[in-house]
Amino acid sequence: MPLPQKPEILAPAGSWASLRAALDAGADAVYFGVRGLNMRARADNFGPGAFSKIAFTCREEGRKCYLALNTIIYQAEISKVQSVLQRARDAGVDAVIAWDFAVIGAARSLGLRVHVSTQMSVANAESLLYLHRSLGVRRFVLARECTLADVRRIRRDLKARLGERAAEIEIEVFAHGAMCVALSGRCFMSQLQYGSSANRGACYQPCRREYEVSSVDGTSDFRIGPGYVMSPRDLCTLPFIEKLLCAGVDSLKIEGRNRSADYVATVVGSYRRAVDFYCSNRGRRRFREEFEALKIEESSRLAQVYHRGFSNGFFMGRPIADWTDAPGSSASLRRDYVGRVVKHYRRAGVSEIMVESAVFRTGDTLVIEGPITGVFEQVAESMEINHEQVEAARKGRAIALQTARCTRKNDHVYVLRARAMKGQ
Template identity: 45%
Template sequence: MVEAKTELPEAAVAPALRRPELVAPAGDFACLRAALAAGADAVYYGVGNRLNMRTAARNFRLEDLPEIAAACRARGARNYLTLNTIVFQRELADCSAILERAVGRVDAVIAWDPAVLRRCRELGLPTHVSTQASVASIESARYYRGLGAVRIVPARECTLDEVLDIQREAGVEVEAFVHGAMCINFSGQCFLSQDLFNRSGNRGECLQPCRREYLIHEVEEGAEYLLGRDYVLSAKDLCTMPFIEVLIASGLDAFKIEGRNRNPEYVDTVVRCYRRALDAHRDGRLDATLKEALVAELKTVYNRTFAGGFYFGRPIAEFAHSRRNQATHRKEYVGYVTHYYRKIGVVEIQVMSNPFRPGDELIIDGPTSGVVRVKPAQVLRDGQPLAETPRAAVTLPCAERVRRGDKVYIHVLRQGRRAGE
C-alpha cells in the first residue's frame, strides 16, 4: 500500500478549500455512462483512431458528439474532447473539421500542439493543455496561457509543490492525475515504441515495450540475465487514495483518472472510489479505515501494484515493479440480457457459460446501461428457485434498468473463488 502523508508540503495550503472536479476517462459509450453514473464531474474522450493519445481505445465517432453532450448535460457533467497528439501539416484540415463540429458541443479541448490551440482560440473553444506538453515550470504554463489555455495538466514528474507553484504563479487552472498508469519516461518524451516498432507513443500508438521482459548480455564473459521478475522499466500505477486528503486540501482544480483503454468495470470502480473519498472528505467522514477499504476495492480491478507517483519527491526503487495485472478479482463471461421487466425490476438472462449461484456478484454492462452490479438473493427458472444456474434462461431481481443484449459477467477472485467466498 502507498504510504500516506500526514503533512502538507510547504506550498500545499489553499486559501479557500474548494471541491476539485473529478475527471474520468471514456473509451466508448459504456465507459461514458459508467463514469457519469459513478459520479464523474467531467469525462474526456477521443474521436476516431488518430489525433488522440489512445488510438487503441474504441473511441467515438464524430457523429456521436451530440449524444455525448446530451448524456453529460443530463448529469450536470462537462465533456472534454482530446486532440492531444502531434499534428502534421497534412492533418490540419481534418483537425479543423473536428473542432468546427465540436463548437457548442464540448466544454473544452485537451491539446498541446500550438496549431490546435490556435484553431481552438479562433473558434472560441476553451483549451486544456495535455500532459504531453511536459509543462514542468511556471514559464511554460504562462506560454500556454498566452495561447489561450485555461487549464494545464502538468508533467506527471512534478512534485506537489511544483504543481502548486504553477497554479499560483501562472494564473491557470491545474488538473493533476490521481490514479492510473504511469510512464517510465518523461511525459510526452518517450520514443522507445517508435524506435523499436515504428509506432509512436506520441501519436497514441505506444506498444509499451517498457512492460516487457529484457535479456541483458554481458559482453566479456558472455553471461546473460533475464530481467523479468522486477520489470525494471515497467512503472507501477499511480494511486493517491492513501493521501487524497492532502491533494484535496492543496486546492488543485481537478483530479484526473487515467484509463481510456480500460473496460467499463474499471471506470466504474475507480470513479466510484474517488467520488466516495471526495464526498466523505466534504462531510468530514474521510478516515484511515475508509481509505484502506477504498484502496482494497481499487485493487480488485486492473493494476500493476500501486505507488504514490512524484508528489512528494522523485521515487527510484519504488517506481518500477511489475508488468502484469495485479488485480485481486477478474470477471468471467456468463451470458447476455434477453429481457428487462421494468415494472417489477426483474432481468432475464440467458446463461451461456460460468453458472452462478444466489449471492454471487454479477456485472451487467452495455453501451446505454453502463455498468450495473447485482448480488441476487434469489435466482429463478420457470418460477422455481435455483441453487446454481444451468445453461438456460433465468430471472433475478435488478433494480437498475438494463437492456437486451447487455453482457453479463460473474465477478470472481483471481484464484478462481467467487468474490463472496
C-alpha cells in the first residue's frame, strides 16, 4: 500500500492565546470565528479588524487560516456578511467555512475559497460533485455521522469518476473534541428551553445534564440510568489515526474554540507527533510496536486535559448509547488559577507573579498562558520573595520565578493538580 499523504492538522483558535498555542504545537492551519456569525458564540472570537493580523501571523510561519462563517444567516445580516467577507479577502484569509448558500455565493464571487461546513451534512460523493461543479467548492467537512467505510467509499467513487482530478477535492473530518447529540450539531433544544440557539453558536448545552422522568400525575418518577443520556463522550481518533490517513483524509480537524490554550496545545501536539511519526517511519523495522507505544503515550496526554470520556464517534460504526457517565470534565488533571504576571525581566529570565488565588509550592507544575506568549508548562523549581527563597507562594504575595520562556504582563498563571476521579 502506498504511503498516505500527510494530512493537514487544523486547530481551533478561539482567542489569541489559543492561536499562538496552536501554531507553537505544530498546527498546519487554524480556524477562527467572527463575533456574531459563527458556531461558537461564547468563544472570545475576533472582530474583522483582527483578520489582517491573524493572516499575517499565520503566513509568516507558513501556515493557513480559515474564517468560520457557519451559522444560519438571516436576511437582515446579508450586508454584514458581505462586509465581513470583503475584509477577509483583503486580509488574505485562506478560506471561509460555510454552509449557508448566501455565504458560499458571496465568498465565491469575491474569489475566496470555500470549505463546506459539517453543518451541511455532506455524506456522499454525489453531493460533493454537485457542489464542486456548481459552486467551485474544493473542500468538504464531512458529516460527523460518516463512518470510515463511508470515507473510503467517497474517495473511491471520486477517483472512479474523476480520475486524477479527484485530487482537486479535499476531504476534512473532525478528529478530536466534543460531539453533539443532534445530527451534525443541528439542534433546537437550547432555543426551546432558553431562547438561545445552537444554530447561532449560542447553545446552553441542556443535553449535558442528568434528567429525571416523572409521570404527569406525579405518582412516580425515576432517574434515567446511571449516565447522561443526551451527552455523548468526546471524539478521539488518535488510537486509530492511521486508518483515517489511509482512508484518504486531507485534513484532521480538532474541535475546541471554547477550550483553553493549554487544551489546544496538548491536543494539537499529540496529533502532530502521531501523524509525523506514522508518515515518516511507516515500513521501518519495529514500526508497528513503536507506533502503538507512541499512541498509548499520547492518549495518556490527551486524558490530562478537558474531556467527557472518549469515543470512536461514528468512524467504527454508528454507536448506540455511547454516553458520558459524569458531568463536566473527566480529565486526570485540573487547572487552578494562581494569578498573573506583573513583569518579566528578560535578561535574568525571571517573571514576577502576583498570587491572587491558589497556593502553589516548589515542585508544582505551572501553566503560563497569554495572547502573545501562547501557553507553556514548567516546574516551579525555586522561587523568591524579596530575594529570599520560599517553599510556597500564598495569596497576596508577589513572587519571582525563573521561567523557561519570555512572559508578558497580565499573562495568566495556573497550577496543575491531580483531579479526584469518580469512585476514588
